[in-house]
Amino acid sequence: MGHSQADKMRSRERILSEAAEQIRDGGLESVSVGKLMRRANLTHGGFYGHFASRADLLAHALERALDDGATAFEAKKGSTHPDYAVTVKSYLSRKHRDSRTTGCAIAALAGDVARAEEPVREVMSAHIEQFVARMDRALGGAPEKALFAVSALIGALVVSRVMADEKQSDAVLAAAKRELLALEENC
Amino acid sequence: MGHSQADKMRSRERILSEAAEQIRDGGLESVSVGKLMRRANLTHGGFYGHFASRADLLAHALERALDDGATAFEAKKGSTHPDYAVTVKSYLSRKHRDSRTTGCAIAALAGDVARAEEPVREVMSAHIEQFVARMDRALGGAPEKALFAVSALIGALVVSRVMADEKQSDAVLAAAKRELLALEENC
DNA sequence: TGTACATCAGTGAACGCGCGTTCACTGATGTAC
DNA sequence: TGTACATCAGTGAACGCGCGTTCACTGATGTAC
Secondary structure, three states, X not given: OOOOHHHHHHHHHHHHHHHHHHHHHHOHHHOOHHHHHHHOOOOHHHHHHOOOOHHHHHHHHHHHHHHHHHHHOOOOOOOOXXXXXXXXXXXXXXXXHOOOOOOOHHHHHHHHHHXXXXXXXXXXXXXXXXXXXXXXXXXXXXXXXXXXXHHHHHHXXXXXXXXXXXXXXXXXXXXXXXXXXXXXXOO | OOOOHHHHXXXXXXXXXXXXXXXXXXXXXXXXXXXXXXXXXXXXXHHHHOOOOHHHHHHHHHHHHHHHHHHHOOOOOOOXXXXXXXXXXXXXXXXXXXXXXXXXXXXHHHHHHHOOOHHHHHHHHHHHHHHHHHHHHHOOOOHHHHHHHHHHHHHHHHHHHHOOOHHHHHHHHHHHHHHHHHHHHOO
16 A cells, blocks of 8 residues: 555556456456555556556557466476476366366356457467467477367366366366376377 | 236237346346346236246246247257267357357356255256266267266357457367367267 | 746546336236136 | 226336446555765
């Protein structure tokens, strides 16, 4: 609640990271300006000193969530050559399934974004392509397989989060893990 | 706008099928009682003669959407032995990708349902298991592969609907089609 | 270094709006005689 | 078969509520002298 320029930066940062968590937990439409500002220990009126509108905030929050999520399931970020098997196992882990709020934002928000306008879809498209490119490299150059693997990873994670029975949910992850690890061997 | 019992049945039917379309187009939260009733050529007050609440309607609409969607991408419904390759090709067709409103409701709503309460997740879980069972039969008994195939089909369709570039979107469908058809041969 | 003041981060009341839900009402339906 | 009336499908005004956004204000910050 300070008044310095540094405080403002920190406020914006708090708003944005709260929003990035919120959209992964409840979807893009679940963000309300009032609740968000309260969570960031501010009052609603100050919001428009940071963002032009709720839609503007949503666009920034999506970017933030995608950036956060991209590193969340990687064993070690910064490793120049991400390992395919490690990524698959991490992506399809129970831990990742159970941490919607901090995990891969593509899986959390693909359904919402599929319904959104083209500019929003472009933002997520770019992140998907980055993910595919990383998997392509990890597979030693197999772009079609990488594209399929990414689709299948996302699908398995989303489906595992739907399954009400935990055994069934685990089975989804296990089946996908098994089949996707087998994919690498046929390279 | 009639007043007979038969009219009431038809009204309920109209409300429900409009809602089933609406949730697949805009998500569960996109349904508003007022707009829905207007689309069904009724006034908002009459809604509560058909459903106990908006939440009650949503549960019925999800069931309806899932039932409608299940038959949408099958070449011929009623065929006792659905063909694996035919189902994969139909599910991953551009036509299916472009008809969110009438296509598979699992793909359209999995993201929303993943965030919903357990009773809602149970409804979709049951439908996913039915889909898996059908694929299992089509594959001649390979439950793990069937589970993976269903996850991958859903993932590929969702991702293809996110991709802003049509070429990229087509590539997602093509890659998944190719890999999933290859799955059958290793049975 | 100390003071005077413009800037601007954050506050909270107020706005118009659409929402889900309730309810007194209307008039066609369908049943009892 | 014809009439009288209870039922109930559908209407539309009204409710309280939370929403996104605006704006006059407060007071700490940081700059000009």
